[in-house]
Amino acid sequence: MKILIVGQGGREHALAWKLRSSPLVKEIFCAPGNAGTALEAVNLELAATDIAGLLDFARKERIDLTVVGPEAPLVAGLVDAFDKEGLRVFGPSRQAAELEGSKVFAKDVMRSAAIPTAESQVFNNADAAEAYVEGREETRLVVKADGLASGKGVTVCQSRAEALDAIRRIMRGREFGDAGAKLVIEECLDGEEVSILALTDGETIIPLETSQDHKAAYDEDKGPNTGGMGAYSPAPQISPLMMDNIIGQILVPAVHAMKRRNRPFKGVLYAGLMMSYQGPKVLEFNVRFGDPEAQPLLMRLKSDLAPVLMALAEGRLGEIDALQWDKRPSVCVVMAAEGYPGDYPKGQVIRGLDEAAQVEGVKVFHAGTTLKNGQVLTNGGRVLGVTAIGDRLGDAKLRAYQAVKHIRWPGAWCRHDISDKARQYLRE
Numbered sequence: 001m002k003i004l005i006v007g008q009g010g011r012e013h014a015l016a017w018k019l020r021s022s023p024l025v026k027e028i029f030c031a032p033g034n035a036g037t038a039l040e041a042v043n044l045e046l047a048a049t050d051i052a053g054l055l056d057f058a059r060k061e062r063i064d065l066t067v068v069g070p071e072a073p074l075v076a077g078l079v080d081a082f083d084k085e086g087l088r089v090f091g092p093s094r095q096a097a098e099l100e101g102s103k104v105f106a107k108d109v110m111r112s113a114a115i116p117t118a119e120s121q122v123f124n125n126a127d128a129a130e131a132y133v134e135g136r137e138e139t140r141l142v143v144k145a146d147g148l149a150s151g152k153g154v155t156v157c158q159s160r161a162e163a164l165d166a167i168r169r170i171m172r173g174r175e176f177g178d179a180g181a182k183l184v185i186e187e188c189l190d191g192e193e194v195s196i197l198a199l200t201d202g203e204t205i206i207p208l209e210t211s212q213d214h215k216a217a218y219d220e221d222k223g224p225n226t227g228g229m230g231a232y233s234p235a236p237q238i239s240p241l242m243m244d245n246i247i248g249q250i251l252v253p254a255v256h257a258m259k260r261r262n263r264p265f266k267g268v269l270y271a272g273l274m275m276s277y278q279g280p281k282v283l284e285f286n287v288r289f290g291d292p293e294a295q296p297l298l299m300r301l302k303s304d305l306a307p308v309l310m311a312l313a314e315g316r317l318g319e320i321d322a323l324q325w326d327k328r329p330s331v332c333v334v335m336a337a338e339g340y341p342g343d344y345p346k347g348q349v350i351r352g353l354d355e356a357a358q359v360e361g362v363k364v365f366h367a368g369t370t371l372k373n374g375q376v377l378t379n380g381g382r383v384l385g386v387t388a389i390g391d392r393l394g395d396a397k398l399r400a401y402q403a404v405k406h407i408r409w410p411g412a413w414c415r416h417d418i419s420d421k422a423r424q425y426l427r428e
């Protein structure tokens, strides 16, 4: 089997690493990939959103399966273009990807399917949004740009002034362009966040193991929101009973609602949940593997991923045996560039990768890296996802941070408390 992976982050490196271990897989290409995927696959000089270029390559190389990592090419219609040509592809169609591409659409699906989520209102103009915020009692509100904004479109506002500022930036200032043409304003929920990912071909749903991301930049969830500073799996907050509840109240109705709307969902359905006092509520749907959640999840997956993704792409996920998982927990610590999530320098030489790789149970997934003259250089804000597995969560954490200690470049930093939230639920 020849596989093309689209994307260039830690998630794509983890997918390449996992798929490479499959005896069914002969060759892997990654477009455009990073210095890490270069070790598992052949990198291509093709952007993830260059749909015409990717299609051309897949046709010429007779790629058997294309696996799409990030949301942008999905929302732009990559899957539709491949489907039309009869090329097998893993991911949702453009219309199904709206579940992530439009928060207004996602809210509408949730409302119609009675999926628990925050109370919200949609606004098409700034005057109405401002009047709504002014007219409410001073409460914490969340202001969300409707469209894709590289994970930066959500502002959790502590005061009315902050909410008004967010409306001004997003809708009047068009900080995220047309993604801010509509806004969702919703109640702020409290609790712990967990990530529930499931594979579905629109008929069969195979939930993956649970995980938890760390969205805030600094320890103890302080600082600005990021793309995710680390993740671990499983999330002991979610009991088997709770998982059944999430499947029945969230995953099944979401897949069914998409089918009824004639937008059958194929790919990874990712529900970002807040475990509120009233039970799990959906903060957002994503239409792809989470990054960094994919790294600890794929490290724990024992089953061969290639036939699973192929079956999904062919609409026969029901034929697949139950997935086998390593019972041991895994932890991924993201190492970031100085200044991230704001501006950051690129091109710093990364040292110590070989020493880090020697630590037992560790795999260093690359995210924002590139190869130049045989050296690995930083090339993004989230640079590496240092991932480890261990008998207990504490062991996995220790191993990950031992590996982190070996890696250096000027300004490198990470959170130090990845997975600590799970401790209160464990008897370690």
Ligand code: AMP
Pocket: 118, 142, 144, 151, 154, 156, 186, 187, 188, 189, 190, 193, 215, 225, 272, 283, 284
């Ligand atoms: P989203 O892109 O919708 O997941 O939002 C990004 C982050 O904003 C989430 O991971 C949460 O940390 C936070 N967030 C989003 N919606 C809410 C909400 N209704 N209440 C509290 N926090 C939220």
Ligand code: GLY
Pocket: 151, 213, 227, 228, 286, 289, 290, 291, 292, 293
């Ligand atoms: N880890 C959050 C995301 O992938 O959106």
